[in-house]
Amino acid sequence: MSKIEEVKANVEAGKTKLVPGLVQEALDEGHSAMDILEVMVDGMGVVGDKFSSGSIFVPEMLIAAKAMSKGVEVLKPYLAGEGSTSLGTCIIGTVQGDLHDIGKNLVAMMVESAGFDMVDLGVDVSAEKFITAIKENKAVKLVACSGLLSTTMPALKETVAALKNCGLEGFKVMVGGAPVTQEFATQIGADAYAPDAGSAAVKAKALVTAA
Ligand code: B12
CATH class of the missing domain: 3.40.50.280 (Cobalamin-binding domain)
Incomplete structure (x- = not known):
C-alpha cells in the first residue's frame, strides 16, 4: 500500500494518532497537499457510504472525522497561502x-x-x-x-x-x-x-x- 493509500485507510478507520504522522510522511515522499487532502475527502466518502449501508454508526463516523481533522492540521501550512492584503x-x-x-x-x-x-x-x-x-x-x-x-x-x-x-x-x-x-x-x-x-x-x- 502506498503512503497516500495508507492515509486514506487510516482516516476511514479513525486512527487519530496515526494519521498526522502518515500525512507528514506522505508530504515528505513528495505527495502534494492537495492530493493528500483529496484522498482524505474520498475516505470520508467511503465512511458516509458505510454509514448509509448500516455497516458503521455515528461514533465511527465521528472518529473518522477526528482523524481527518488531525490530518488537515498537518496540511494547513501547505494549503494556506499568504493572504497579505485584506479583501475584507x-x-x-x-x-x-x-x-x-x-x-x-x-x-x-x-x-x-x-x-x-x-x-x-x-x-x-x-x-x-x-x-x-x-x-x-x-x-x-x-x-x-x-x-x-x-x-x-x-x-x-x-x-x-x-x-x-x-x-x-x-x-x-x-x-x-x-x-x-x-x-x-x-x-x-x-x-x-x-x-x-x-x-x-x-x-x-x-x-x-x-x-
Ligand atoms: C463526518 C460525518 C459526520 C460527523 C461530523 C463531524 C464533524 N466534526 O464534522 C458526525 C458523526 C457528527 C455526523 C453526524 C451526523 N450525520 Co454525518 N456525515 C459525516 C460524513 C461521513 C463526512 C462529512 C465530511 O466531513 N466530508 C468531508 C468534507 C471535506 O466534505 P464536505 O463537508 O462535503 O465539504 C466540502 C464541500 O461540500 C464544500 N463545502 C462545505 N461547506 C461549504 C460552505 C461553503 C460556503 C462553500 C462554498 C462550500 C462548502 O467544500 C468542502 C471542502 O471541499 C458524511 C458523508 C459524506 N460523504 O459527506 C456524513 C453525512 C453528511 N451525515 C449524514 C447524517 C445522516 C448524519 C446524522 C443525521 C446521523 C445521525 N443519525 O445522527 C448526524 C447529524 C448531526 C447533525 N445534527 O449535524 C448523512 C447526510 C444525509 C443527508 N443527505 O442528509 C451523510 C451524507 C452520511 C450518509 N451517507 O448518510 N456526521
Missing part, C-alpha cells in the same frame, strides 16, 4: 441544526488564504447569530454558510433570506455543502455557490473584487 472580513458558519464542520473548516482555511480576515462562528449557527456577527465585525464583505444535511437545507434558505432582509448591506452570501447545488443556491437567493474549498476561495475573491 468573511463570516463563516454551519447553519442551525447542523454539526458538520470539516468542509466548513476547509473552506474557511482556503478563503482566508485568498486574503480575507476570517470570523468562524462554528456549527449550529442561527440566522440571528450571523447577523449579529456582521454588526460586530468591521468590513464584512462575505458571509459563507455551510449545510451538510438535506434536513438543514431549509435552514440555509432561512439564513440567506434573513441575511438579505436584515437591512444591512455591503456583503455577499455564498453557500455550499454536499447536498447544495448551484440550482438550489440560485433558488434561495444566494450570491454564489461553490462545490469545494478551492473553488470557494476563487469565487469569494471574484465576488468581492467585482463589486
Whole structure:
C-alpha cells in the first residue's frame, strides 16, 4: 500500500494518532497537499457510504472525522497561502441544526488564504447569530454558510433570506455543502455557490473584487 493509500485507510478507520504522522510522511515522499487532502475527502466518502449501508454508526463516523481533522492540521501550512492584503472580513458558519464542520473548516482555511480576515462562528449557527456577527465585525464583505444535511437545507434558505432582509448591506452570501447545488443556491437567493474549498476561495475573491 502506498503512503497516500495508507492515509486514506487510516482516516476511514479513525486512527487519530496515526494519521498526522502518515500525512507528514506522505508530504515528505513528495505527495502534494492537495492530493493528500483529496484522498482524505474520498475516505470520508467511503465512511458516509458505510454509514448509509448500516455497516458503521455515528461514533465511527465521528472518529473518522477526528482523524481527518488531525490530518488537515498537518496540511494547513501547505494549503494556506499568504493572504497579505485584506479583501475584507468573511463570516463563516454551519447553519442551525447542523454539526458538520470539516468542509466548513476547509473552506474557511482556503478563503482566508485568498486574503480575507476570517470570523468562524462554528456549527449550529442561527440566522440571528450571523447577523449579529456582521454588526460586530468591521468590513464584512462575505458571509459563507455551510449545510451538510438535506434536513438543514431549509435552514440555509432561512439564513440567506434573513441575511438579505436584515437591512444591512455591503456583503455577499455564498453557500455550499454536499447536498447544495448551484440550482438550489440560485433558488434561495444566494450570491454564489461553490462545490469545494478551492473553488470557494476563487469565487469569494471574484465576488468581492467585482463589486
Ligand atoms: C463526518 C460525518 C459526520 C460527523 C461530523 C463531524 C464533524 N466534526 O464534522 C458526525 C458523526 C457528527 C455526523 C453526524 C451526523 N450525520 Co454525518 N456525515 C459525516 C460524513 C461521513 C463526512 C462529512 C465530511 O466531513 N466530508 C468531508 C468534507 C471535506 O466534505 P464536505 O463537508 O462535503 O465539504 C466540502 C464541500 O461540500 C464544500 N463545502 C462545505 N461547506 C461549504 C460552505 C461553503 C460556503 C462553500 C462554498 C462550500 C462548502 O467544500 C468542502 C471542502 O471541499 C458524511 C458523508 C459524506 N460523504 O459527506 C456524513 C453525512 C453528511 N451525515 C449524514 C447524517 C445522516 C448524519 C446524522 C443525521 C446521523 C445521525 N443519525 O445522527 C448526524 C447529524 C448531526 C447533525 N445534527 O449535524 C448523512 C447526510 C444525509 C443527508 N443527505 O442528509 C451523510 C451524507 C452520511 C450518509 N451517507 O448518510 N456526521
